[in-house]
Amino acid sequence: MDIQWLVLLLPAMNNRNPSTLDIFTLKEEKAMSVQIHINSPSVRYTDTHIVAQYSYQSTSAHRNGNTVTVTPCTVEMTFRTERRVPRLGVMLVGWGGNNGTTVTAAVLANKLGLTWKTKTGEKKANYYGSFLQASTVCLGSGLEGNVNVPFCDLLPMVHPNDIVFDGWDISSNDLASAMERAQVLDWTLQEQLRPHMRDMKPRRSIYIPEFIAANQESRADNVLSGTMAEQVEQIRADIRGFRKSSGVDKVIVLWTANTERFCDVIPGVNDTAQNLLAAIQTGAEVSPSTLFAVASILEGCAYINGSPQNTFVPGAVELAVQKGVFIGGDDFKSGQTKIKSVLVDFLVSAGIKPSSIVSYNHLGNNDGKNLSAPQQFRSKEISKSNVVDDMVQSNPILYQPGEKPDHCVVIKYVPYVGDSKRAMDEYTSEIMMGGINTIALHNTCEDSLLASPIILDLVILTELCQRVTVRPQGEEDFQSFHSVLALLSFLCKAPLVPSGTPVINAFFSQRACIENVMRACLGLPPQNHMLLEHKLQRNFLLSQTPHINGYNATLKKFHSATGTICLRQMGSVLVLMTQHDNNQDCRVNLTFIPDAF
Numbered sequence: 001m002d003i004q005w006l007v008l009l010l011p012a013m014n015n016r017n018p019s020t021l022d023i024f025t026l027k028e029e030k031a032m033s034v035q036i037h038i039n040s041p042s043v044r045y046t047d048t049h050i051v052a053q054y055s056y057q058s059t060s061a062h063r064n065g066n067t068v069t070v071t072p073c074t075v076e077m078t079f080r081t082e083r084r085v086p087r088l089g090v091m092l093v094g095w096g097g098n099n100g101t102t103v104t105a106a107v108l109a110n111k112l113g114l115t116w117k118t119k120t121g122e123k124k125a126n127y128y129g130s131f132l133q134a135s136t137v138c139l140g141s142g143l144e145g146n147v148n149v150p151f152c153d154l155l156p157m158v159h160p161n162d163i164v165f166d167g168w169d170i171s172s173n174d175l176a177s178a179m180e181r182a183q184v185l186d187w188t189l190q191e192q193l194r195p196h197m198r199d200m201k202p203r204r205s206i207y208i209p210e211f212i213a214a215n216q217e218s219r220a221d222n223v224l225s226g227t228m229a230e231q232v233e234q235i236r237a238d239i240r241g242f243r244k245s246s247g248v249d250k251v252i253v254l255w256t257a258n259t260e261r262f263c264d265v266i267p268g269v270n271d272t273a274q275n276l277l278a279a280i281q282t283g284a285e286v287s288p289s290t291l292f293a294v295a296s297i298l299e300g301c302a303y304i305n306g307s308p309q310n311t312f313v314p315g316a317v318e319l320a321v322q323k324g325v326f327i328g329g330d331d332f333k334s335g336q337t338k339i340k341s342v343l344v345d346f347l348v349s350a351g352i353k354p355s356s357i358v359s360y361n362h363l364g365n366n367d368g369k370n371l372s373a374p375q376q377f378r379s380k381e382i383s384k385s386n387v388v389d390d391m392v393q394s395n396p397i398l399y400q401p402g403e404k405p406d407h408c409v410v411i412k413y414v415p416y417v418g419d420s421k422r423a424m425d426e427y428t429s430e431i432m433m434g435g436i437n438t439i440a441l442h443n444t445c446e447d448s449l450l451a452s453p454i455i456l457d458l459v460i461l462t463e464l465c466q467r468v469t470v471r472p473q474g475e476e477d478f479q480s481f482h483s484v485l486a487l488l489s490f491l492c493k494a495p496l497v498p499s500g501t502p503v504i505n506a507f508f509s510q511r512a513c514i515e516n517v518m519r520a521c522l523g524l525p526p527q528n529h530m531l532l533e534h535k536l537q538r539n540f541l542l543s544q545t546p547h548i549n550g551y552n553a554t555l556k557k558f559h560s561a562t563g564t565i566c567l568r569q570m571g572s573v574l575v576l577m578t579q580h581d582n583n584q585d586c587r588v589n590l591t592f593i594p595d596a597f
Contacts, residue, residue: 094257
């Protein structure tokens, strides 16, 4: 049976009498992106912007002894989103590493529409693991139930296929050779990608041996010389050169290189922007990742830290705020930690008390090799351990002030397993009447294939945020998000947030934040999951006739000679589905009743 989609063409609204409307058949196109148009007086579409009026509702709570006083608060705001999507360039620090080669190869494979054979059959390039490209959000309920659309279709966004890559690496291997060394992708896919990647060569990078493990020295044959200040100037020149030669409109720089040891925060060295810039001139201790951050900020480019070290010392944060440049991080949240942010949220929200969390990992890629050094492991241990703090602090019934679960993190280097990291977790929790509940998990994480879509989400979301401005009621000027882009928290193990603001690690809270901010950009209320229309004795929404482009539609089933046609509402377009036994076009007339009737 051939299922076809029928799309209702709405007439122009200029004094025409819409007594009957034509319907024509259109074959379903799965790859077509969804066009979302908000039918609301609070949303305005101009040639350049989507302008939405939004009521931001919050509550303030004050505790006095055993009494909590709660005050609802509403602030009217205007969200303005630029509609033009720029050509985006992404420069990766560590371009020749496992993550850098994998994300570049994945974008190429998707852009070229590659397929390849494996022992389990044919595979096709996709963006699974990207929440923007491969997950959906519910826009609302229609006649057929909930209408879910791809996350990436909510607002105008860069498509991964259109990203232009460049970057730096301490290893001189071209990306085809580096891809082979990484041993992440199937060989038959590598063979197809090799001609496209052999001419991609990383630029010389900054190498300060004491910040990474000594076992990385053998790879360091592509490094910058000169003073620290000269190296920063060279990175800035590289960014300008890439922007000019590639023709991109924007550049975002992302660190996906080795984990560094933590850098001491030293008064007079890196505690202010001025001191940090002076320290670079004098050659004081500044980590390579911070040097890249400074160069990017001075060039007006957003900078994202995908590793756990404290790249964003106070001076770097202050510099970003002064220049109005976005920074984000820290450390990709891809496998074991992502599960932890879900599982602990579930346990604590269910009134179960996690008392012991033990996480063990072993992996054999270069990241694991670098983490085998104690100082680099300590950076990772800190970022993986703090992920449960906000969930624990949210429940004073289970935890006394200062109390938290015993939390142990172990990482071992086992070369044989390569990029296929093994993660084992044991969660021991207290339950009712002195009972104990234990959950044990084994998770095989293909490290770079999990991290690569997160890299794409980070840069695409950052670029989108650069096009969003907000004006609270009573203010004259629009303002951007804070330079410390906390909206990226969903994608990071140790979220970087503005000083004095809450750190949220709980998975569903982080995702809901991004979704609801995007809904605000469209003038839509936050997703509250109440579904009251289905929880009362009578559905109070059934009596409301859908309002479409100025007309109230009489909704019912129609019957034609070839089958049954069911009317569906999708935004400002009505869509009908009919079932045929042949490919014959089905045409019917549908009567609309104008408001003035």
